[in-house]
Structures are given as C-alpha cells and as structure tokens.
Amino acid sequence: MFTRKTLEFLISSEHLQNLGIAIGIFLLFLLFRGLFTKYVFRLIMRMINKTKINFLANIFKSFQKPMEWLFTIVGLYLAVRFYPYIDIAADGLFMRLIRVSFIVLFTWGMLNLSSSSSNLFHKINERTNLRIDEILIPLLSRTVQVVIVAISLTIILQAFGYNIEGLIAGLGLGGLAISLAARDALANILGGIVIISEKPFDLGDWILTPSVEGTVEDISFRSTRVRTFAHALVTVPNNTLANENITNWSKMGKRRINFTIRIIYGTPPEKIKRVIERIKTLLQEHKEVHPETIMVNWEQYREDGLEIMLYFFTNTTVWAEHLDVREEINFKILEILEEENVEIAIPSRRLMMEGEAGEIIQKEKQRGTE
Structure with a gap:
C-alpha cells in the first residue's frame, strides 16, 4: 500500500x-x-x-x-x-x-x-x-x-x-576428475590435431573409411562431419577417424577402368588380333583416356568364351564424367565388334528333363560295358 x-x-x-x-x-x-x-x-x-x-x-x-x-x-x-x-x-x-x-x-x-x-x-x-x-x-x-x-x-x-x-x-x-571424465573428448581433440597436421583430406573432399563414405563438410574439435551420397550427415569422432584407413578419392590423378570382354569360341585368330588392335587404337586416340597405361590383351580361356582384358585410366576423376567416358568407349567397342563380325559369348546352360537325363545315363552305362 x-x-x-x-x-x-x-x-x-x-x-x-x-x-x-x-x-x-x-x-x-x-x-x-x-x-x-x-x-x-x-x-x-x-x-x-x-x-x-x-x-x-x-x-x-x-x-x-x-x-x-x-x-x-x-x-x-x-x-x-x-x-x-x-x-x-x-x-x-x-x-x-x-x-x-x-x-x-x-x-x-x-x-x-x-x-x-x-x-x-x-x-x-x-x-x-x-x-x-x-x-x-x-x-x-x-x-x-x-x-x-x-x-x-x-x-x-x-x-x-x-x-x-x-x-x-x-x-x-578438481582437475584430475575432470581430465578422467574428459578423456574421450581429449582423444578426439588430439585426433583432430592429427588430421590437420597430416592432412589426409580437405574440406569438400570425397573420402572412404570403414565408418563412412561421402564429402567432408566440417571439422570441429570433437568430430568431423561427412555428407554421404544419400545426403545423410554423419558425424565421426576425430579419434575414430584418425585411427582408420582413409581413401581420398578426390586426390586421384586419374580414374581406373578395368573390365573384360568374352567372345565366342571359333572366332578366327586374325579377327581376334584386329579387334584387340582396333580397341587399343581407340583408347590411344581418345582424348579423355590417360595415355600412359593402356592394356588390351587376350588374357585367358574361359568355359564360355575367350576373354579379352581392358585396363586403362580416364583423365577425369569426377564420377559423372568418368561414367560418360566409359559409356562412350563401350559404344565404340560394340561398333568394332559388329564391324569385325565378332560375337560376344553368352553363358549358356542345357536344361534336361528327368526322362531325358535317364536316357543319357543309360547310354553312358551301355558304352561303359561295351
């Protein structure tokens, strides 16, 4: 009041x-x-x-x-x-x-x-x-x-x-108690220092580890944030990341392509040689293929065809551009096979019915007794 x-x-x-x-x-x-x-x-x-x-x-x-x-x-x-x-x-x-x-x-x-x-x-x-x-x-x-x-x-x-x-x-x-409680945090800070000093990757790099694969977005005291290709954000403790094998795909100078082509048995040797030479020439003259390492060889016999091995690198390391180059080369190889009239071997299996299988077994037994 x-x-x-x-x-x-x-x-x-x-x-x-x-x-x-x-x-x-x-x-x-x-x-x-x-x-x-x-x-x-x-x-x-x-x-x-x-x-x-x-x-x-x-x-x-x-x-x-x-x-x-x-x-x-x-x-x-x-x-x-x-x-x-x-x-x-x-x-x-x-x-x-x-x-x-x-x-x-x-x-x-x-x-x-x-x-x-x-x-x-x-x-x-x-x-x-x-x-x-x-x-x-x-x-x-x-x-x-x-x-x-x-x-x-x-x-x-x-x-x-x-x-x-x-x-x-x-x-x-209370420093001792705090240090014991903050042991993991200190380990992560030290892990961050290791990452910064050794520089296995930079911001924006595409990395692959046993824990995560994606693009590095941020590095803090405790952890590193990685954006996966599914657009999920994964936070990895620095201590874990510093003790893992890290593959930095962004540091590649070139990107590998390695695959095989199987052609059918009965293809004349001269056609096999021409196909190999034409594919090799294709890769050597392609401006997006790294010129240093180009291998095209008849590698081995397979049960369903003759296997030709292709091993080379693209100049670009960007995934989308790499796939475009690979697709273009695949189309060119198909054209070469069609022009040389060489067929690709398709794995086939023979399916026998129960009665047919019994007849074949009986014939084999008769051959064995003769």
Whole structure:
C-alpha cells in the first residue's frame, strides 16, 4: 500500500516532468537506433565498399547488431542518470550491469568477426604468407571464439567481485576428475590435431573409411562431419577417424577402368588380333583416356568364351564424367565388334528333363560295358 506522501509525490508535476524527460531520453536513443540501422550503417557500408577495404566491411558487419543494442543501453543509462530520484552511484548493481552489458556487446561482435562464416581468415590467407589451410580455418575460428568467451567471462566475474584466483585454484583441485571424465573428448581433440597436421583430406573432399563414405563438410574439435551420397550427415569422432584407413578419392590423378570382354569360341585368330588392335587404337586416340597405361590383351580361356582384358585410366576423376567416358568407349567397342563380325559369348546352360537325363545315363552305362 502506498502512503499518502508517496501518492502525492508520484502525482506531483515535478516528478511527472522528470519521469517524462527520462522516458523521452530513452525513446530518443531508440529513434537514434532506428536511424543508425536504416541510414547511417548503409551509408558507412557504401563508403567502405567504394574503398574496397574488406577488413573494415567485415568489422562493421560483425558489430552491426551490437552497435544497435549499444544505443538502447546508453539510452537506458542516461535516462536513469537524469532521473534525480535514483542514485546510480549508490546502486552498484546497476553500474555493474551496465559495464557487463558493454562487455557482452563487445564479445558478441568479436565472436561474429572470428566466426568461420566471416571472410577474415580467408583475407588473411590471401594477403599474407601464413597460408592457413582451408581445413584449419573452422578449427582456428572455434579456438579464437573459445578464447574470447573465456576472457569475457573472466572480466564479467571480476566485475561482480569474484576472486578469479580462488576460482582457478578450485578448478585445479578438481582437475584430475575432470581430465578422467574428459578423456574421450581429449582423444578426439588430439585426433583432430592429427588430421590437420597430416592432412589426409580437405574440406569438400570425397573420402572412404570403414565408418563412412561421402564429402567432408566440417571439422570441429570433437568430430568431423561427412555428407554421404544419400545426403545423410554423419558425424565421426576425430579419434575414430584418425585411427582408420582413409581413401581420398578426390586426390586421384586419374580414374581406373578395368573390365573384360568374352567372345565366342571359333572366332578366327586374325579377327581376334584386329579387334584387340582396333580397341587399343581407340583408347590411344581418345582424348579423355590417360595415355600412359593402356592394356588390351587376350588374357585367358574361359568355359564360355575367350576373354579379352581392358585396363586403362580416364583423365577425369569426377564420377559423372568418368561414367560418360566409359559409356562412350563401350559404344565404340560394340561398333568394332559388329564391324569385325565378332560375337560376344553368352553363358549358356542345357536344361534336361528327368526322362531325358535317364536316357543319357543309360547310354553312358551301355558304352561303359561295351
């Protein structure tokens, strides 16, 4: 229940005037925030884009939202400061919250600037001799973000009067238990370091392991994410991946084709030679076939035909293009066989009915007794 003096104070003209001015200051800064978002920020970005200084553009984009909220916090601070009936100097909690809000906004902007989606690391890679690997950029980004958050939390705790040294000492006492609980996480981090240092694959590479096959999308502290050809996203722990055999299909310089053609018995030897020579010439003259290793040979006798072995490589390693080249060569080989009048052997089996089989067995027995 309000007392009479309190009610008289609340409805007094002086109080209402001061309260109105304080609210007006706050609303004015909200208006400044809207004007900054709609006009000032766009104008600054146009000027920066004309200078082609991408680093400044990245900074302003990263700090756009924090700067908008900065107007709100400054407006709230000035409104409360103007209001004569609140002593902000005596209210230490309010001032601590204002300081912490500034720290949070600055941390927010730095996290945006250091994110892997930002072009900061890519620009550093282009303009310096550091040559940061593409696979290292996401991990480096997360490392910087963890450091930023840790420093910010330390400053915030100090602002509220916590003894950081005592906190660190307390963490040290429980370090053994934490390390035992985080053994798997540490193993995954070390696995990630091994992957980055040895570089068995890069982002976007097509890899095959006993665990997964697909395209590498992301590498984090704990795991590597691989997009399978069925468009499923598989997350593999780095420790598991670092201890597996990894086949990197994207690192192929050429792609192998190896198959056989069986032609029927009774094909004249001169026709077999012509077919082999024409197929070999076809592969040697094909611009998409790697010229170094081309083998076309009559390899062996089979029960259903004479087997010709083809072994060569395509220049392209892209799966779809590789299949197109293979299909084109198959059509050409069919044309050669038709022109040489050589038939492909088709495996055949003779099916005998029960009575027919009995007659054959009886005839065999009679031959054996004669």
